[in-house]
Amino acid sequence: MQTKGTSAGKAADQIDPASVPQRTLYTGARMPAIGLGTFGSDHVSAAQIAEAVKAAARCGYRHFDCASVYGNEAEIGGALTEVMASGVKREELWITSKLWNDKHAPQDVIASCEKSLSDLRLSYLDLYLVHWPFPNFHPPNCDVTARSKDSKPYIHADYMKTWAAMEELVKRGLVRHIGTSNMTIPKLKLVLRDANVKPAANEMELHPHFQQPELFEFVRTNGMQPIGYSPLGSPHRPERDRTPEDTSPTEDPAILRIAQRHGVHPAVVCIKWAVQRGQIPIPFSANPKNIFNNLLGVTSDPLTEEEMRQIAALDRNCRLIKGQVFLWKEGQSWEALWDVNGEITPA
Ligand SMILES: NC(=O)c1ccc[n+]([C@@H]2O[C@H](COP(=O)([O-])OP(=O)(O)OC[C@H]3O[C@@H](n4cnc5c(N)ncnc54)[C@H](OP(=O)(O)O)[C@@H]3O)[C@@H](O)[C@H]2O)c1
Numbered sequence: 279m280q281t282k283g284t285s286a287g288k289a290a291d292q293i294d295p296a297s298v299p300q301r302t303l304y305t306g307a308r309m310p311a312i313g314l315g316t317f318g319s320d321h322v323s324a325a326q327i328a329e330a331v332k333a334a335a336r337c338g339y340r341h342f343d344c345a346s347v348y349g350n351e352a353e354i355g356g357a358l359t360e361v362m363a364s365g366v367k368r369e370e371l372w373i374t375s376k377l378w379n380d381k382h383a384p385q386d387v388i389a390s391c392e393k394s395l396s397d398l399r400l401s402y403l404d405l406y407l408v409h410w411p412f413p414n415f416h417p418p419n420c421d422v423t424a425r426s427k428d429s430k431p432y433i434h435a436d437y438m439k440t441w442a443a444m445e446e447l448v449k450r451g452l453v454r455h456i457g458t459s460n461m462t463i464p465k466l467k468l469v470l471r472d473a474n475v476k477p478a479a480n481e482m483e484l485h486p487h488f489q490q491p492e493l494f495e496f497v498r499t500n501g502m503q504p505i506g507y508s509p510l511g512s513p514h515r516p517e518r519d520r521t522p523e524d525t526s527p528t529e530d531p532a533i534l535r536i537a538q539r540h541g542v543h544p545a546v547v548c549i550k551w552a553v554q555r556g557q558i559p560i561p562f563s564a565n566p567k568n569i570f571n572n573l574l575g576v577t578s579d580p581l582t583e584e585e586m587r588q589i590a591a592l593d594r595n596c597r598l599i600k601g602q603v604f605l606w607k608e609g610q611s612w613e614a615l616w617d618v619n620g621e622i623t624p625a
Contacts, residue, residue, distance in 0.1 A: 293338035313341030315562030324350035380415035387443035509559035
């Protein structure tokens with residue numbers, strides 16, 4: 279880590295990107311082990327997020343997790359243009375975007391990726407994910423009870439048609455890697471069996487109260503990189519994503535104790551744990567101080583093995599982003615989306 283007055287001449291709120299841990303994907307590409315999330319949870323504006331991207335790049339972030347559905351790629355594109363004008367090269371950045379659920383039809387995949395590229399003002403993406411495995415449209419900000427009349431379950435043959443179009447993006451050089459998100463082991467087994475281009479990463483909810491140990495191990499064993507979303511337990515997530523059973527990892531007494539010991543915010547403990555465990559956390563923040571502290575957390579003062587063990591024991595299987603709007607039948611419970619019985623929930 280570089281701080282003010284060091285030989286690299288960095289300011290106090292800058293960290294040398296070369297000191298940020300990297301993960302190597304099966305292609306040999308290297309990806310920063312932490313990224314900035316860019317979903318404003320319906321209360322942070324696109325303009326504020328563009329400012330957050332610039333602040334993050336200034337302090338040493340090179341990895342940004344975007345998505346068309348976040349509604350801010352055009353503003354982030356403006357920010358990235360400024361970042362590159364300030365001297366950061368395109369190849370030093372890692373930019374992820376995601377295909378939204380109403381664009382799974384093969385003919386829509388290429389157009390959707392091209393729209394993200396044009397909004398982000400880039401000629402290629404480093405990673406493009408299928409955001410959810412369900413081809414169901416629902417309007418942004420809709421209520422948890424909202425259902426599309428055309429709702430469909432996971433249909434593997436259809437997913438593979440979408441995936442073939444994703445593979446075409448790689449062939450055309452529009453994206454370097456493709457990946458999955460919000461998947462389960464039974465679904466991934468089928469994709470791995472049938473894909474020509476293997477997913478390079480799987481983005482999934484991961485924090486100390488939702489560690490998904492089996493899926494995490496499955497993803498790694500099969501040569502994919504786990505990317506952990508909502509790594510802090512998404513404390514400011516929209517109302518629609520809250521239920522009375524939800525717990526908060528940043529309020530867990532064991533995390534608070536470890537945070538006190540290290541003199542950091544509990545959020546930073548969650549980030550340290552995530553990187554040391556091997557997933558790539560993508561914490562969101564619109565606050566430059568938090569943005570900096572999260573990056574500082576992964577370049578200094580690691581957790582001890584004992585602290586890692588203590589956090590491993592905190593898992594509560596507490597999924598926060600349940601995805602209710604993707605349910606396809608009346609009276610279903612959100613667990614149906616996650617194949618909790620070990621097989622794909624029948625249509
Ligand atoms: N693939 C998917 O389906 C999917 C689903 C959900 C999320 N994601 C991605 O994952 C990203 C992160 O998830 P998330 O936004 O749900 O939640 P999160 O990263 O777990 O939590 C973000 C919240 O934590 C606060 N925070 C951040 N750093 C902090 C610190 N050091 N101290 C105190 N508070 C801190 C932020 O508030 P301040 O702004 O005040 O710092 C922000 O409101 C998203 O932005 C998105 O890119 C992907």
